[in-house]
Amino acid sequence: MKKVEISRKYLHLFQEYKHSIPVIHSTLEGQYEGKLFVDSEKETQAAILFTRFAFHFVAGNPEIENIVDVLDEVIFQQYLPESGENEAVVFCPNQKWGNVLDKVFERHHGIKEDRKIFRLNKDKYKEAQTDRINLLGVRKTLRYEQENGANKKYPVCRIMDDEECISWCSGFMLGNGHAEIDVFTKEEYRGKGYGKEVSISLINELLKHNIEPDWCTWPYREESEKLARSLGYELVQVAPAHIWVEEKDKERQ
Numbered sequence: 001m002k003k004v005e006i007s008r009k010y011l012h013l014f015q016e017y018k019h020s021i022p023v024i025h026s027t028l029e030g031q032y033e034g035k036l037f038v039d040s041e042k043e044t045q046a047a048i049l050f051t052r053f054a055f056h057f058v059a060g061n062p063e064i065e066n067i068v069d070v071l072d073e074v075i076f077q078q079y080l081p082e083s084g085e086n087e088a089v090v091f092c093p094n095q096k097w098g099n100v101l102d103k104v105f106e107r108h109h110g111i112k113e114d115r116k117i118f119r120l121n122k123d124k125y126k127e128a129q130t131d132r133i134n135l136l137g138v139r140k141t142l143r144y145e146q147e148n149g150a151n152k153k154y155p156v157c158r159i160m161d162d163e164e165c166i167s168w169c170s171g172f173m174l175g176n177g178h179a180e181i182d183v184f185t186k187e188e189y190r191g192k193g194y195g196k197e198v199s200i201s202l203i204n205e206l207l208k209h210n211i212e213p214d215w216c217t218w219p220y221r222e223e224s225e226k227l228a229r230s231l232g233y234e235l236v237q238v239a240p241a242h243i244w245v246e247e248k249d250k251e252r253q
Contacts, residue, residue: 001037001048001074010036013047013059016093019117019239020057022214025175027051031152032173035083037074041062044206046070048090050079052149053173055089062096068103076108076244086246089117091239101242110244117227117237118215120203124232129200133193138166142201148172154179157201159194167194169202171213178212184225195227203231 004010006028013192014024027034027049035050046060046067047132058071080088092098103110130200138161144153156170166189181202186193206213215233217224 001039001046001070002033002041003037004041005033006030006036010038010044010047013044014049014093016059017091018093019115019216019237020055021051021052021179022173022175022180023051023055023187024049024057025178026173026180027175029175029199031150031154031175033151035079037079039070048074050083054085054087055091058090058092058097062092062094062100067100071100072107073120082137088244090242092242098240105242105244108244110242112240112242114219114238115241116217116219116235117239118217118225118228118233119236120213121214121232121234124234125203126232128196128230128232132200133197134152135197137161137253138194140197140201142205143178145170155200155202155205157198159198159207161189171202171206171211174211177210178214179206181213181215183224197228199231200247211225217234 014028014148017024026032032052034052038047044060045064046062047058048060048071049057067183075088075090090101092101115128138159140157140159142155142157145156146153150172152174154170154172154174156168158165159167167185169181169183172182173180181199183195183199203213215228217228
């Protein structure tokens with residue numbers, strides 16, 4: 001495969017994805033830097049998109065000649081050594097690509113884990129806003145920021161205790177009319193409703209601009225799923241992810 005400049009002419013290859021839309025398009029649309037490899041510039045049949053967040057995506061025709069060897073080379077012999085990354089999470093849009101990735105990751109003792117994909121039920125979301133908390137002794141802010149290597153601004157809602165940020169929610173990946181949501185509350189402030197409050201404020205900001213707020217999480221992130229469901233999100237898909245972590249990092253975990 002050959003590294004090419006990311007451009008709109010390759011967008012169609014990734015249209016089959018029903019999940020990770022803002023992750024893919026925030027790179028394809030230039031919010032974040034990434035790397036794109038294709039089998040041919042003139043008659044492109046297969047591609048792999050590497051994002052700066054260790055989430056990567058194969059696309060196109062999974063039946064081209066020697067695709068297993070081709071992917072193995074570009075992921076494990078080219079991208080990972082050159083980037084210095086010690087882990088990779090690769091997604092696919094269908095079962096045929098999944099079978100290809102099974103063979104690639106078996107060679108490197110990778111694992112496969114499901115990522116839960118949620119979609120906001122707007123009616124349930126309206127109900128979720130009826131019991132919003134009163135922010136006593138803290139204050140809430142919502143600003144557009146440009147951090148973590150972003151080339152474009154994105155919204156972040158924070159709850160501040162004096163000058164300390166105790167809870168935040170951001171739509172840090174934006175693309176194709178979708179946003180990827182990330183939310184966090186400091187451990188000592190959990191259980192007070194702050195995570196739900198910053199999420200509601202952030203989601204309202206996104207919906208105001210007709211941006212769909214996406215929520216995805218791993219099965220072991222039970223608190224994230226609980227929060228998502230309390231906001232009116234419903235599980236719509238389970239997306240298999242092929243995961244590789246460098247052995248020395250596995251030993252530290």
